[in-house]
Amino acid sequence: TMSAMQAFEKLEKVGEGTYGKVYRAREKATGRIVALKKTRLHEDDEGVPPTTLREVSILRMLSRDPHIVRLMDVKQGQNKEGKTVLYLVFEYMDTDLKKFIRSFRQTGKAIPVPTVKSLMYQLCKGVAFCHGHGILHRDLKPHNLLMDRKTMLLKIADLGLARAYTLPIKKYTHEILTLWYRAPEVLLGATHYSTAVDMWSVGCIFAELVTKQALFPGDSELQQLLHIFRLLGTPNEQVWPGVSNLVNWHEYPQWSPQGLSSAVPDLDAHGQDLLLQFLQYDPSKRISAKKAMEHPYFDDLDKE
């Protein structure tokens, strides 16, 4: 097949390559602007492993949802060293939520309440769709929530790649994997985590949309846990049965819950309640994406 790169004109790397190799590109045949994600395959000798094909087809199916970035095409090609590469051709979105929040932080303006509400509803809808198909994202954060600035449409990107690729793909070499949105059960070493890990991240993103600051900006796994414990109180067997059996559990300083209004002051009562449900320690008590969409916080959402 014609090498994928001849069909596309690479314009520039997007997001300073923190998404892996993603380029804004123009498809020569149609003039269409796309996001081209280049992924090297490890098992070069026998071509594309069937597991990857199966899981890329999951990705293709999931991206039919309006809140998942659309996968338009998958092309196999060769890179300069003759290695087999997979090109995933996605629809192009002009920004991401990390840049969107930064732009408001720089102007000192709050993100309007209806905008926060609309973005959160779209996020819950996209996450509910993935979870409904048994796919976890595992790494939800503002950086991989893409947006169309004009339409205020939000779409989830870099979806469950751990599922789409047999091996956890080597993240972009120098990328510092942010821990800020990581659920406590993952930080404490739980192995069989659930859809609840994504709902924790959704809660952290919700708080960040309201305050324009990261809720738990830890710079190590221990610091990440201590940030969480200082606000929500040190977890114990009463609030989270089983927590003290988790492999990374140690004796921690005993903090009591500070109440969310101390960290997220400008959020109304419904919002505070929903946020608290996203940030339940016990994964089995954490609200699901589907239930979140039915929360009274969204009653006055302009569902246009």
Ligand SMILES: NS(=O)(=O)c1cc(-c2nc3ccccc3s2)cs1
């Ligand atoms: N960060 S940014 O420059 O605003 C920007 C990022 C993107 C991306 N589009 C996609 C599509 C699919 C997977 C990852 C990405 S990252 C398009 S614009």
